[in-house]
């Protein structure tokens with residue numbers, strides 16, 4: 669049995685020719701997402717990036733498919749159809765709010781649903797303002813400076829008539845006729861960070877108690893499994909024609925078996941694995957063998973380490 673309090677993943681992922689995250693379009697030109705970051709020498713760089721929201725959406729969708737049809741991973745009526753509003757859009761929950769429940773009761777109700785528990789929610793209906801903080805946290809996937817590139821490619825939706833602009837307004841708005849468009853493709857190495865607060869699975873932060881009737885072990889295992897799937901299949905935008913070429917994933921998984929943060933250093937720092945191991949060694953001098961760091965050299969090795977952890981994983985339980 670491996671008790672997990674906190675688990676972190678730092679990964680340097682090489683992806684080619686993807687368009688997983690875009691800002692939007694201007695005319696027929698789709699704009700990729702560009703952010704500014706600072707390297708360890710304090711220099712600014714503009715790089716392509718994939719937002720943490722996009723990564724979390726990808727992970728949540730994998731968890732949804734794992735939970736769907738599994739009685740031990742219950743979903744509320746809204747999450748059963750993967751409604752982004754989660755339980756706030758469940759009519760049974762809206763009815764429950766009319767009974768003026770306390771914030772503790774609202775969170776206990778949210779914890780009955782696997783997705784509301786793991787991914788979080790903010791209930792604002794019925795004069796409430798009750799948060800459920802997510803158990804899983806993502807940072808942006810950031811292109812590593814000088815190791816990432818974005819190019820625009822020209823595409824045509826070909827029409828044998830070759831009428832570039834249909835004369836009929838209805839045809840124009842109906843996306844009929846020939847159309848040209850420019851679409852970005854990004855290639856490079858990306859720094860990805862993820863953290864899982866395993867001890868908080870099924871935990872009501874307001875009264876500091878675990879909700880009853882929650883299979884915490886099963887939820888944690890499903891969450892860790894969805895994280896493997898997120899790296900194996902990053903199901904973001906434009907995958908119909910720009911399914912990312914996953915070339916390599918390297919990095920480290922860290923976890924703690926009792927209260928202590930699992931060390932997490934961004935792969936924007938080239939020495940991140942060494943530094944995570946050094947932080948763990950320093951922390952283990954304070955707490956004997958509480959912190960573990962497992963480096964991986966490939967996606968296969970990442971999946972194997974995660975699978976071994978999942979087989980034995982038990983979420984840490986705060987003593988009540």
Ligand SMILES: [Zn+2]
Pocket residue numbers: 743744745746747748754755781782783784
């Ligand atoms: Zn739900």
